Structure formats: C-alpha cells, structure tokens
Amino acid sequence: MSKTRMAAPELASIEVKGMTRESFLMRSTIAAGSVYGVATVGPFVREAFAQGGGGDVDILNYALTLEFLEAAFYTQGLQRVSGLDREVKQLATVIRDAEDEHVAALTATIKDLGGKPTKAPGVDFGQAFASKDAFLETAQTFEDLGVGAYNGAGGLIKSKKVLAAAGSIVQVEGRHAGAIRLVRGEQIAPSAFDKGLQMQEVLDAAKPFLKA
Amino acid sequence: MSKLRTREPGDGEHAALDQLAREDEGSRAQFLKLCGGAGAAGALAIFVAACGDDDETSGGGSSGGSSPEGGASAKGDLKIVNYALTLEYLEADFYEQVLASGEVKNKKVGEVAKSIGENEQEHVVALKATVQQLGGKPAAKPTTNFEDVLAGGEKKILETAASVENLGAAAYLGQAGNIKSKDILAAALSIHTVEARHAAALNTVVEQPILPDGAFAKPATMSEVLKMVKPFIKA
Numbered sequence: 001m002s003k004t005r006m007a008a009p010e011l012a013s014i015e016v017k018g019m020t021r022e023s024f025l026m027r028s029t030i031a032a033g034s035v036y037g038v039a040t041v042g043p044f045v046r047e048a049f050a051q052g053g054g055g056d057v058d059i060l061n062y063a064l065t066l067e068f069l070e071a072a073f074y075t076q077g078l079q080r081v082s083g084l085d086r087e088v089k090q091l092a093t094v095i096r097d098a099e100d101e102h103v104a105a106l107t108a109t110i111k112d113l114g115g116k117p118t119k120a121p122g123v124d125f126g127q128a129f130a131s132k133d134a135f136l137e138t139a140q141t142f143e144d145l146g147v148g149a150y151n152g153a154g155g156l157i158k159s160k161k162v163l164a165a166a167g168s169i170v171q172v173e174g175r176h177a178g179a180i181r182l183v184r185g186e187q188i189a190p191s192a193f194d195k196g197l198q199m200q201e202v203l204d205a206a207k208p209f210l211k212a
Numbered sequence: 213m214s215k216l217r218t219r220e221p222g223d224g225e226h227a228a229l230d231q232l233a234r235e236d237e238g239s240r241a242q243f244l245k246l247c248g249g250a251g252a253a254g255a256l257a258i259f260v261a262a263c264g265d266d267d268e269t270s271g272g273g274s275s276g277g278s279s280p281e282g283g284a285s286a287k288g289d290l291k292i293v294n295y296a297l298t299l300e301y302l303e304a305d306f307y308e309q310v311l312a313s314g315e316v317k318n319k320k321v322g323e324v325a326k327s328i329g330e331n332e333q334e335h336v337v338a339l340k341a342t343v344q345q346l347g348g349k350p351a352a353k354p355t356t357n358f359e360d361v362l363a364g365g366e367k368k369i370l371e372t373a374a375s376v377e378n379l380g381a382a383a384y385l386g387q388a389g390n391i392k393s394k395d396i397l398a399a400a401l402s403i404h405t406v407e408a409r410h411a412a413a414l415n416t417v418v419e420q421p422i423l424p425d426g427a428f429a430k431p432a433t434m435s436e437v438l439k440m441v442k443p444f445i446k447a
Contacts, residue, residue, distance in 0.1 A: 094423060101427035151401045155394040164431065167388040167404070171381055171429035174408030175415075179422040182413040185320075187327060189409045192334035193402040 056162045057115035059153050062199060063166065064106040066149055068120045069206060070142050071099035073128070077139070080129040088132060091183060092139070095176045102169055109165075122211035136184050143177035144190070145197070145205055146170070152196030285392030290343060292387045293396065294351040295434060296403070297339040299380055301353045302441060304332035306361075306376060310369055313362050321417055325373065328410045335403055342399065355446040367418075374414035378424060379432065379440050381407040386431035 074096030078089065110117040128138035150170035157163040178188050307329025316322045343350040361372045384404035391397040408429070412422040423429075432440075 091422075094421070098423060098427035105428070147405045151398070151405060154388070154401045155398050160389040164385075164389045165428075167385045167401070168425075168428045168430065170401070170405055171385055171408040172423060172427055174381075174405030175412035175422050175429075177405075178409030178412035179416050181409070182324070182416050188324060188413045189327070189331055189406045192331040192406055193338070193399075194405040194409075195402055196398055 056157050056159055057110055057113050059157055059166075060106055060110050060113070060162070061115065061118045062153065062202075063150065063169070064103065064110065064118050065121060066146055066202070066206065067099055067102040067106060068118075069123060069209060070146060071096065071103050072120070072123045073125060073138070073142060073209075074099060076123075076125065077129055077135050081132060081135045083132055084135070085132070088136065088183065091179060092135075095139070095143075095180075098172055098176070102172075105165075105169075109162075123209055124211045125209055136180060140177065140180045140184060140186065141205075143173055143180055145202060146173040147177055147194050148197035149199075149202040151194055152198055152202070154196065286346070289391055289393050289396050290346055290348040292391055292400070293339055293343050293346070294348065295387070296384065296400065297336065297343060298351045298354060299383055299437070299441070300332055300335040300339055300403075301351075302356060302444060303376055303380060304329060304336050305353070305356045306358055306373070306444075307332060309356075309358050309362060310373070313369075315362060315366050315369055317366060321370065324413060324417070328373075328377075328414075331406055331410070335406075338399070338403075342396070356444050357446045358444060361444075370414065370418050374411065374418050374420060376441075377407055377411035377414050379437060381411050382430060382432035383434075383437040385429055386433050386437070388431075 074092050078084075078092055078096060084092070107117045125138065128134050147170060150166055150173060154163065154166065154170075157166060174194065181188050307325055310316060310325060311322070311329060316325055340350045358372075361368055364372075381404060384400055384407060387400060388397065388404070391400055415422050415424070
C-alpha cells in the first residue's frame, strides 16, 4: 500500500504511512502508571495502555478523530434535536458519555506514547438533527462505521496491550450500534460478520461531516 | 443527509475465515497431537481437558522473542477457534430451543431472537470450516441443557440470552491478544462486535444497561467463560 494523505485539513495530522506493522514503530517506552492522572479513563484501558509501551500512535490518532466526531455528534444532537423521547435521550446520553471517555483515553494514551494527539475536527452534521429519525439514522451510520474502523485497524496494531484496549472500545461501539438498531427496528447485526474497513474507506465516509 | 456506505453488498462475508487456512498448514501435526480426540468425544469438558486451559496471558516477558515459526502459535490459534466454536454451538443451540419452545410471546422480541440465532449459526459454520481448513478437528457440538431456563418462561429466557451474549463478547475480547494469525484475528474481531450488538440489544430488552462495564468493555478468560457455561453443558 502506498502512502496516503488525507484530503480534509482536519485529518492532516493523520498520516497513513502505508499501514504496515513496520510503520508503527515504538516511539517511546512509557512508565507504567504514567496515565493515571486521567480520572475518567476506565481502569482496564488505562492499565492496558500504560503497560503497552508500544507505538501505534498513528492508529490511535485515527481512532481519536472518529471518537471526536462521534462525541460531537451526540453532544450537539442532544442539544439540537427536538422531540427526542425519553428512551432516545437516555440512550444518546449513555453513548455520548462513552464517546467522551474514549476521547479522553485515546488523547492521554497518545501523549504518553510521546505522540501528538490530533485536534478535534470542525464538524458539520447537515440535516442529521432535523428530526429524531434523522438523528438515529446518522447515529447508526456512525456506530457501524466505528465498528468497521476499529475492526479494520485491529490487525495493524503492534502492541498486544493496545490491541486489547482497542478491542474493549470496539465492543462498546458494537453495543451502541446494536442498541440504536434495536430502537430503530433495524436488524441488530446487518451481517453475521462485522467486516473491517480500510482507513481510507472510513475517512471517505466521515468526510461529509468534517468542515474544511 | 449524507448516507455513508459502510459495507459493500456482495462482499464475501466468509472470505476472511475462508482464507485462514493458508499460513498455518504446516502445523497440522502439532495441533492433532494437542487436541486429538477432543472432537470425537464431544463434551466441552473433554475439549478443555484435551487442549488444556492455559489462557492466562503471560504478563511478563511474553513474546519478546516470538519465533516466526508457525508451530506453537498455530496450535494456540486452533485452540482458540475451537473454543469459539464451542461457544457458538452453545448459543446457536440455545436460540433453536428457545424458538422451538414458543415461550417468547412478544413478536418483536421473537424476531430479534431469531435473527440472533441465525447469526450464531453462521458463526458455527464459519468457525467449523476454519478449523477444518487449518487441518484441525472441529470441537464436537456440545450436548446442552437449557431445561431450567426454558421452564423459567420468557423473562428468564431473555435474561439468559443477554447473559450469554455478554459472556460471548467478553470471551472474544479475552482472546484477541492471544491470536497470532492476523487473518484469524480479523475473523474473531468480526464476530466479536456482532456478539456485542446482540448483547446490547438483549440488555435493552431486559432493561439492563447496554454498557455493563461502562465505556470500556472487560474481557473474560477462557477459564472464566467455561465456568459460566458449565451449567448448560451436559457432562
């Protein structure tokens, strides 16, 4: 695979260097416990990342961009979508809180690995907040996309500990997707196998929601 | 609104699993030595006895000098795939019995259960084929016992379904770091999030939190999982 640059400026800090194992070199060794300052980070992931000691910074920044996008989506949606019933409000709040925690965990981890966390992208969710249905449909799209993104990146992660942590996040994305789909009356799983998506596929799909 | 295309229709869903065999061909002999007889004899206990139960990830200097040779890693991967197969057999059988019992009266919930059962059946087929392609012997379908659950009525059934799915998701997560082959990892991840979808949907149905562990799901080791499913396996 060749070196790929992102079209959107928000994604400029993410450079996909061919996405081979070799390109994710260990950047620094971190001391166990060095991320313990982040109170909101789940203990399991905090520990896993702290012991990881590996690089994987580029993949983590890619994940961070998606989590920023998701977190912003639910934060804005909860403020702007009118006519959300209690069930949907509650679901969206649970999901928003989880995405916020993912952002915090990934940001802290990237810093501790000696990397520079990507900034929150500018976002534009278009008509996604026009109605409850539009909001939920877009939410489903984001969660399914998140699942595909993490599953696609899984095999490229070098550190076993980072893989375990990414796995614990993608399971949560899968749970979000299942819960949203249930509320919408959709198939819980569109397929029996959640295929991994290439980074470029994911970024292309996310691009309409990123403000240039 | 913009619609995202997240998957291509017509992509072979089993492709990832179908590809698995290639790299580890050479280790057939070792695997058979390790797990020989497990499949024929059937029950989970025998599978575990035959294959050992050493899932605890070595915290220390685990793979500092991991050998590129397939031997040990292929054995480990096959063991994990057979472990997953056993769990999927259990799940598929559970939904089959649940649907046959007619205990789930709610139509919408019944449809959810049916689609989940179909997913589990696909997982069984794919995992079984994977073991065979790797030259291994697939774990036999366990003889299950869900009598108490079925006798407990709809509520008990759905709560059990939710527990089993949460456990399944934790089981796959617990193995992710142990899988050596990238293809098998991709396949396991693709099943892992489907179990997660099931878990959250069923948790919603039984009015439990969709994220019982919070924003970061917790893994379960092989021994933890086997202990949990033991009541459902006839010795």
